Amino acid sequence: MHEYVSITKAAQIIGVTPKTMRVWDNEGVLKSYKTPKGHRRYSLDEIESLALGRVSNVVNIDNKVYIYSRVSTRKQCESGNLDRQTQRLQKYCLDKDYEVVEIYNEVASGINDKRPKLSKMLSNLEGVSKIIVEYPDRLARFGLNYLILMLKNIGITVEFVEDAESKSINEDMTKDIISIITCFSTKLYGATGGKKVRKTLDELAVLK
Structure with a gap:
């Protein structure tokens, strides 16, 4: 039997x-x-x-990964931040003996819930076991734990290279917070009021 x-x-x-x-x-x-x-x-x-190795044509996906890298602004991308971030992640994967199946680079705010590259990656998770990201905030500002739990439930691990936030990450967060306040200010006070609030917050961010 x-x-x-x-x-x-x-x-x-x-x-x-x-x-x-x-x-x-x-x-x-x-x-x-x-x-x-x-x-x-x-x-x-x-x-x-x-x-015992008696079945052929088997592909082990346990070392196959995606890389996801992100910066918040076009200026950061043009200054090479996105390329350097991706290169650090590639080196990390090389040191870990991971096979990088695809790299997803994105220029978008961490609070933006309509990121094309992130959406494309999450819609195509067959054949990989991990997603490699430099910092938690590179993947998402809000709802990160829910996203990690969802991926874990389908067998995907999110692996962060670093847990601590660098100065540039904190600067990104400041920009995101300003964007949130501007968005709500625009809804409350109209476009002109929102622009005035944005200008004031930008000036305060420079002075801090």
Whole structure:
């Protein structure tokens, strides 16, 4: 009688993540069986054969990653900040022996929820196990923990190179806060009032 194991147990036997198991399943490398409740089960014989290297054409995605880099303004991009950030992330991946599948570079505010490159990356997560980002705020200013949790639930890890914020990051945050206040001021006082508030805040930011 055949014995079947869960996706978590199968991944442990082979030494990969459940995310990799799902990719193999979708590509037809492995065949899973669904329980009445929709849970995947795998033949223990097939899993043990794979663990011993007897199944060919298997791609392990555990070291395959995306890079996401972002700066807030076009001026920062033109001064080379975005390129340098990307280069640091590439070096980090090289040192970690990660295979970079694709690099997503973006020029947009961290509070902008309509970032084309970020949206494209999040819509195409098959075949990678990690997203490499320099700082947490490079990925998102608000709702970051929800985004990380969502990605974790589908087998994607967000790996930050640094936890501490540099001076340039703090400057970016100041710009984002000014943008938020300007947005609400415009809604409350109209475009002219919003511009006046923005001008005052910009002057205060320079003086601080």
